[in-house]
Amino acid sequence: MIGVRKESKMKLIIAYVQPHRLDDVKKCLAEAEVAKMSITNSLGCGAQHGYEESYRGVKFEVNLMKKVRIEIAVSESFVEKTIEAIIKGARTGNIGDGKIFVLDLGDCIRIRTGERGKEAIG
Numbered sequence: 001m002i003g004v005r006k007e008s009k010m011k012l013i014i015a016y017v018q019p020h021r022l023d024d025v026k027k028c029l030a031e032a033e034v035a036k037m038s039i040t041n042s043l044g045c046g047a048q049h050g051y052e053e054s055y056r057g058v059k060f061e062v063n064l065m066k067k068v069r070i071e072i073a074v075s076e077s078f079v080e081k082t083i084e085a086i087i088k089g090a091r092t093g094n095i096g097d098g099k100i101f102v103l104d105l106g107d108c109i110r111i112r113t114g115e116r117g118k119e120a121i122g
Helices: 019-031 076-090
Strands: 010-017 038-044 051-055 058-062 065-075 098-105
Touching: 010 019, 010 076, 019 065, 019 076, 065 076, 076 098
Parallel strands: none
Antiparallel strands: 010 065, 010 098, 038 065, 051 058
């Protein structure tokens, strides 16, 4: 067993935002000293209704909207400023701005060193 698990409060913040707001969100996160994140493209549906398209004369409804999923592991002291930065960068005031989820994170392990907990988050 490498390292010893240290109990510390860590959170996983998952945000879904509009793709065109990603650069603003990243800028606001950098200003809040949050630099490490994972970003993936995502599709989803919610209050923002889809739209209608036509392909070869056939109309169909597109109800899955393009979003960007941002995952950020933080220690508890960074939770609020991370949330505030995401909101600042993503908010337009329109339906479809996105959602933020905050989950408890049981542990984090840096594979290279075996560090655990908030030290592994960086």
